[in-house]
Amino acid sequence: MNKLFLIILAIGITASAHAQKYMTRTGKITFDATAPKSPEQIDAVNNEVAAILSAADGKLVFQVPVRSFKFQRDLMQQHFNENYMESDKYPKAEFKGGIEGKDAGIASTPGSHNVTVNGKLTIHGVTKDVSVPGKITVGNKKVKLEATFAVKLEDYGISIPNLVADKVGKEAKITVNSELTGK
Amino acid sequence: MRCIYTALLLLTCSFAGYGQSTDDLMSELDNATKTDKKEEVTATFKATRIINSSTVENLAAGVLDFRILHRFGRVSDGTENFFGIDNATTRIGLDYGVTKWFMVGIGHNTLGKTNDGFAKVKLLSQKVDGTPVSVSWFGGIAVLGGKAPQMPPGMEYYYTHRLAYTNQLLIARKFSKKLSLQLMPSVVHLNLIDSSKYSNTMFSMGIGGRYKVSNRVAVTAEYYYRINNADMPFSGATTYNSFSLGADIETGGHVFQLFFTNSQGITERSFINQTTDTWTDGQLHFGFNISRVFTVVRPKEFRNNAPAKSW
Numbered sequence: 001m002n003k004l005f006l007i008i009l010a011i012g013i014t015a016s017a018h019a020q021k022y023m024t025r026t027g028k029i030t031f032d033a034t035a036p037k038s039p040e041q042i043d044a045v046n047n048e049v050a051a052i053l054s055a056a057d058g059k060l061v062f063q064v065p066v067r068s069f070k071f072q073r074d075l076m077q078q079h080f081n082e083n084y085m086e087s088d089k090y091p092k093a094e095f096k097g098g099i100e101g102k103d104a105g106i107a108s109t110p111g112s113h114n115v116t117v118n119g120k121l122t123i124h125g126v127t128k129d130v131s132v133p134g135k136i137t138v139g140n141k142k143v144k145l146e147a148t149f150a151v152k153l154e155d156y157g158i159s160i161p162n163l164v165a166d167k168v169g170k171e172a173k174i175t176v177n178s179e180l181t182g183k
Numbered sequence: 184m185r186c187i188y189t190a191l192l193l194l195t196c197s198f199a200g201y202g203q204s205t206d207d208l209m210s211e212l213d214n215a216t217k218t219d220k221k222e223e224v225t226a227t228f229k230a231t232r233i234i235n236s237s238t239v240e241n242l243a244a245g246v247l248d249f250r251i252l253h254r255f256g257r258v259s260d261g262t263e264n265f266f267g268i269d270n271a272t273t274r275i276g277l278d279y280g281v282t283k284w285f286m287v288g289i290g291h292n293t294l295g296k297t298n299d300g301f302a303k304v305k306l307l308s309q310k311v312d313g314t315p316v317s318v319s320w321f322g323g324i325a326v327l328g329g330k331a332p333q334m335p336p337g338m339e340y341y342y343t344h345r346l347a348y349t350n351q352l353l354i355a356r357k358f359s360k361k362l363s364l365q366l367m368p369s370v371v372h373l374n375l376i377d378s379s380k381y382s383n384t385m386f387s388m389g390i391g392g393r394y395k396v397s398n399r400v401a402v403t404a405e406y407y408y409r410i411n412n413a414d415m416p417f418s419g420a421t422t423y424n425s426f427s428l429g430a431d432i433e434t435g436g437h438v439f440q441l442f443f444t445n446s447q448g449i450t451e452r453s454f455i456n457q458t459t460d461t462w463t464d465g466q467l468h469f470g471f472n473i474s475r476v477f478t479v480v481r482p483k484e485f486r487n488n489a490p491a492k493s494w
Binding site: 023025040045047050051052054059060061063065067070072073074075076078079081082083088094096097098119161163164167 | 204211213226436437476478
């Protein structure tokens with residue numbers, strides 16, 4: 001019985017040793033909220049996204065510093081932070097969730113996989129359940145996450161004044177394109 | 184008993200690898216991204232000018248700002264000058280952001296046919312829970328145009344007599360989302376003045392600010408107190424301290440600045456020290472600043488993408 005105990009202990013230790021985690025602090029997320037027929041582009045890119053993926057159980061978290069979204073026009077960036085996102089009150093947007101079901105451990109398998117990520121998305125202080133289809137590409141100590149999905153701005157308490165309704169759309173298309181490195 | 188032990192062991196081993204919840208992962212991210220760097224305070228002012236004076240805000244690098252500044256005549260002139268509209272002075276100019284902290288500008292004023300140029304350098308940035316103020320240095324040169332004035336016998340009029348130099352320190356603090364105030368200790372040096380009774384170098388203290396009354400509208404004000412040469416006349420008329428009161432209206436892409444002021448001049452040499460009108464007699468000038476920005480050099484995050492639609 002003691003031998004069995006030792007064997008199980010050994011298995012337990014090796015199992016925990018394989019809990020591979022991937023992380024980044026320079027992930028990329030872009031969004032586009034240009035209204036149809038708008039004379040001006042309303043888009044921005046953020047290259048300071050932090051994310052962790054736990055390969056064994058598919059758990060995924062993102063932390064997006066809102067002030068790091070860069071726009072082409074300075075005044076637009078100021079309005080984004082001061083009037084729409086209220087970055088003083090809500091400096092970070094977050095996602096907490098993961099790949100569920102039978103695909104949960106898929107990040108341990110090299111190659112390209114189409115997955116669905118479910119979880120809670122918090123923007124502007126409002127949290128909503130989301131389900132996002134995406135692609136995860138597992139390489140040598142690197143994992144690439146790609147996804148494109150849309151969010152309704154008013155779902156997150158972001159109101160667009162009539163003054164700019166012809167330029168800022170009701171939905172924002174969010175594109176995730178981040179590379180995480182194994183820890 | 185041993186079976187229970189094994190079961191418990193298996194259970195703990197299975198959690199060893201998969202134990203962390205998303206909350207744990209999020210705390211891990213918090214620790215990984217924690218930084219001692221303090222956050223810079225942004226948007227102390229919405230424009231590069233309060234009304235006449237420059238603010239600590241600079242244009243972003245690679246941005247060109249085409250500016251048209253208008254000051255109408257005295258409202259108190261009444262119907263004779265259509266409440267001032269018949270007698271306007273203008274400054275047209277171009278401002279350019281060279282780097283995030285260094286910008287330059289040139290302009291031409293109809294008043295005195297003055298050409299002016301300036302450089303503005305941001306020395307210090309206000310930080311959240313850190314540095315209490317933002318400080319910039321403003322340096323300008325103004326060249327009076329037009330015909331040479333009559334000189335006293337024995338004196339010649341040289342080109343350098345047309346020049347005036349301004350040095351200002353702009354010290355601003357964003358007190359809250361709504362209120363920002365700025366102090367402008369200023370020195371203006373005129374190479375040629377009317378009388379040796381006064382000093383060529385004039386010191387003054389300016390104070391200005393903005394208060395947001397709504398998301399897109401702010402009330403602005405500016406006042407200069409002259410420390411010396413306060414009794415020096417200009418073109419034979421008494422001079423007064425400059426005071427301006429106005430409103431900033433923001434639309435999607437522009438900031439419109441509208442105001443009343445007792446100074447018709449637009450360059451520092453003119454509005455600080457050569458204001459000959461006074462609020463107490465209703466000698467106000469209605470004025471506005473409009474500007475249009477062009478992105479000449481795209482921010483590096485956007486350079487490899489397809490060109491954006493311009494408008």
